[in-house]
Amino acid sequence: MKGLHMEETKQVTFEEVDGLVSQMADLRKEKDAKEDELSAINGKLTELKEKAVAYLTELKRDSYKSPFGTLSLREVWSVAVPKTDESKERLFEFLKSEGIFNAYATVNSNSLKALYLRYREAAQENGELDFQLPGVEPAKLFMDISFRKA
DSSP states (O other): OOOOOOOOSSOOOHHHHHHHHHHHHHHHHHHHHHHHHHHHHHHHHHHHHHHHHHHHHHTTOSEEEETTEEEEOOOOOOOOOOOSHHHHHHHHHHHHHTTOHHHHOOOOHHHHHHHHHHHHHHHHHTTOOSOOOTTSOOOOOOOOOOOOOO
16 A cells, blocks of 8 residues: 655645545445446356356357357366464475475564554553564555545
């Protein structure tokens, strides 16, 4: 996320701030409506894909060429990530034994931020003002805006 930059060249009036908030509210409504529309389209598309799989399976075909496009059946695997600490540890041990741990072990950015903030707070309580997580670039602080509907 990029930070917001303030223009410091003029005095801002509350009327200008109200105008800005009004524009944000209008755009938020427009965005929400388009996201709802997109969600509905994706739902319909999923239904049609499921129907296409059923049709081709019933016709004992793995593909079909239409004037509108080509359908092709394909097998797709779904692999769930480990859910418990024990299963994560078993996977991590396997990855380490194969020498590929660093290639597959990742950290969710929100989890990393939460970890950083927790350790940063503890470091500040101990008088450490320049805390940094090992192996992680220095954290950057940005200004952002929270906007809630009226």
